[in-house]
Amino acid sequence: MKSTVETLSPTRVRLAIxxxxxxxxxxxxxxxxxxxxxxxxxxxxxxxxxxxxxxxxVGRGTVLNEAVQEAIPENILAAVREHDLKTLGRPxxxxxxxxxxxxxxxxxxxxxRPEITIPDASTIEVTVDELQIDDSEIDEQVxxxxxxxxxxxxxxxxxxxxxxxxxxxxxxxxxxxxxxGQASNISHEVGSKQLLPGLDEAVVGLAAGDDxxxxxxxxxxxxxxxxxxxxxxxxxxxxxxxxxxNDEFAQMASEFDTIEELxxxxxxxxxxxxxxxxxxxxxxxxxxxxxxxxEIPAPExxxxxxxxxxxxxxxxxxxxxxASMEEYLAAEDKTEEQIDAELTEAATEGVKVxxxxxxxxDAEDVQVSDDEFGHEIVHxxxxxxxxxxxxxxxxxxxxxxAAVFGDVRRGKALAAVMERITIKDSAGNGITLxxxxxxxxxxxxxxx
Numbered sequence: 001m002k003s004t005v006e007t008l009s010p011t012r013v014r015l016a017i018x019x020x021x022x023x024x025x026x027x028x029x030x031x032x033x034x035x036x037x038x039x040x041x042x043x044x045x046x047x048x049x050x051x052x053x054x055x056x057x058v059g060r061g062t063v064l065n066e067a068v069q070e071a072i073p074e075n076i077l078a079a080v081r082e083h084d085l086k087t088l089g090r091p092x093x094x095x096x097x098x099x100x101x102x103x104x105x106x107x108x109x110x111x112x113r114p115e116i117t118i119p120d121a122s123t124i125e126v127t128v129d130e131l132q133i134d135d136s137e138i139d140e141q142v143x144x145x146x147x148x149x150x151x152x153x154x155x156x157x158x159x160x161x162x163x164x165x166x167x168x169x170x171x172x173x174x175x176x177x178x179x180x181g182q183a184s185n186i187s188h189e190v191g192s193k194q195l196l197p198g199l200d201e202a203v204v205g206l207a208a209g210d211d212x213x214x215x216x217x218x219x220x221x222x223x224x225x226x227x228x229x230x231x232x233x234x235x236x237x238x239x240x241x242x243x244x245x246n247d248e249f250a251q252m253a254s255e256f257d258t259i260e261e262l263x264x265x266x267x268x269x270x271x272x273x274x275x276x277x278x279x280x281x282x283x284x285x286x287x288x289x290x291x292x293x294x295e296i297p298a299p300e301x302x303x304x305x306x307x308x309x310x311x312x313x314x315x316x317x318x319x320x321x322x323a324s325m326e327e328y329l330a331a332e333d334k335t336e337e338q339i340d341a342e343l344t345e346a347a348t349e350g351v352k353v354x355x356x357x358x359x360x361x362d363a364e365d366v367q368v369s370d371d372e373f374g375h376e377i378v379h380x381x382x383x384x385x386x387x388x389x390x391x392x393x394x395x396x397x398x399x400x401x402a403a404v405f406g407d408v409r410r411g412k413a414l415a416a417v418m419e420r421i422t423i424k425d426s427a428g429n430g431i432t433l434x435x436x437x438x439x440x441x442x443x444x445x446x447x448x
Contacts, residue, residue: 003079010114011299015079015091019104024071031066060100068095068104076108086113089302111299116359119293121420126285128278130425133270141266142245145253152238158207159237161191165203166235169196171218171228178228179221185235196230206234275435282423282431283414287353290417296352306347307340314339357410366412368405376408 003017036054037047044053054063072093080087091110098104152164159165165188171181191200202214211233218228243249250262318328329336360366374388381391395401423431 001075001078003075003082005079005083005085008109010297011088011111012301013085013110013112015076015083015108015110016096017075017079017106017108019071019075021101021103024067024104027067027071027074028063030070031063035063035066064098064100068098071104072106072108076110079108080110085110087111088113088299089305092301109301111301113355113358114297114299116294116296116355118356118360118363119290121286121290121417122422124286124289124420125422125424126282126289127424127426128281128285128431130427130429131271131274131278133267133274137270138263138267141270142263145266146242146245146249149243149249149253150240151243153241155237155239156208157237158205158210159190159203159234161200161204162240163190164188164238164240165190165206166238167203168233168235169199170231171196171216172231173218173223173226173228178218178223181221181228181230199230199232202230202232203234206232206237208234208236210234272435272439275431276439278425278431279418279423279433279436282421283418286417286421287356287414288349291349291352291356294356296355298348298351299355302351303344303347306351307343310343310347311340314343354410357413358406360417361409361413364413364416366409366416368408368412372408372412373405376404380404 001017001019001023003015006014006016008014032051032054033047035058036049036051039049039054039057040046041049041053041057044050049057076091076093088111091108093106093108095104095106098106155163166185167188168184169182169186171178186195188195188199188203190203193200196216198214198216202212206212211231213229213231215227216230218224218226243252245259247258250256250259254262254265256262256265314328315325318324325336329339377392377395378388381388384391386394392401395404418433425431
């Protein structure tokens with residue numbers, strides 16, 4: 001094989017590759033073997049069909065094509081090694097000349113990692129918003145905690161918003177029962193809008209034993225789009241009782257003895273959460289500064305692939321909730337071009353950050369231990385609700401294990417950068433990574 005490389009841009013090259021016919025022989029033999037094991041010819045055992053018969057049955061062209069498809073990736077790989085290229089993404093291949101018995105000539109355009117000069121991270125200084133915690137935020141946390149420990153008490157009065165009612169429902173269209181439109185003794189929070197439109201308004205003012213009817217539009221089933229008459233009977237009305245805010249509540253709802261200690265703990269948690277957010281804001285600003293200072297060009301092909309995969313993920317997500325791209329665009333009042341532009345901008349920035357961190361990881365010779373890689377797999381498997389081994393096997397099958405490995409390596413390079421930059425808040429106070437370390441430590445302990 002002979003190959004030459006032509007630089008098209010700082011991020012793209014074109015390889016011109018010539019493979020003599022004799023070098024295609026192994027691929028050709030393999031193609032005959034594979035096709036031969038698939039065709040059935042009377043008089044020959046499967047897999048023992050002579051090549052001349054395969055040429056006659058399937059066509060020599062088909063076999064050559066199969067051989068070429070197998071030979072191309074191998075030869076691209078060899079050329080990439082020979083020219084010591086750091087390729088990214090998938091190559092675009094064009095066969096320029098190939099006749100039976102002659103050498104195969106083709107070109108492969110592929111994105112490559114640009115040469116990047118990394119600025120010194122210790123010269124980077126970023127400013128984030130000052131930390132502010134309002135008492136109302138702690139009150140909100142306490143309120144949520146009280147809600148979790150609320151009890152329901154039956155009351156002899158009409159239902160009001162916020163009460164819980166036990167109800168029977170019966171939906172009919174033109175006097176005919178709606179399939180699946182009957183339910184008895186279901187619990188419903190008045191005002192939560194969790195069940196049928198119009199139900200909350202109908203139930204307010206009804207006491208135990210009262211009934212009424214209301215009209216609602218059906219969204220699914222045989223009568224979709226039609227108005228249904230719904231009869232509702234209230235069985236019981238219950239009121240939500242929140243526990244009193246005292247030391248007893250603190251002892252019941254937490255490991256603390258007094259309400260003061262409980263509030264103190266909630267404040268510490270809110271503070272840590274906000275400190276971690278500050279660090280994340282600093283990280284994003286630092287990366288943007290480094291990317292800009294390093295003047296990183298974005299490889300078009302890689303960005304294109306990333307945009308396609310992000311768009312597909314969006315479509316899949318919309319489909320899961322039963323919506324289409326058209327509906328989403330209408331709801332957001334955007335055109336498809338605007339979405340493409342937004343995705344392209346985000347993907348371009350994302351790809352530049354990856355290149356920056358890969359270059360940093362190489363420069364610092366960042367290594368990933370089996371333990372670190374395993375920890376990431378466990379973490380991702382938990383998020384996906386799968387067993388770690390099953391998740392890992394799926395990664396290997398889809399060829400995505402290397403990408404996860406790359407993510408871990410980039411994460412370590414990023415951590416090294418974060419240790420070197422200077423972070424201050426808008427009041428001029430220095431910020432350390434302690435909160436992030438504590439949060440990671442807590443998460444690590446939770447994983448094990």
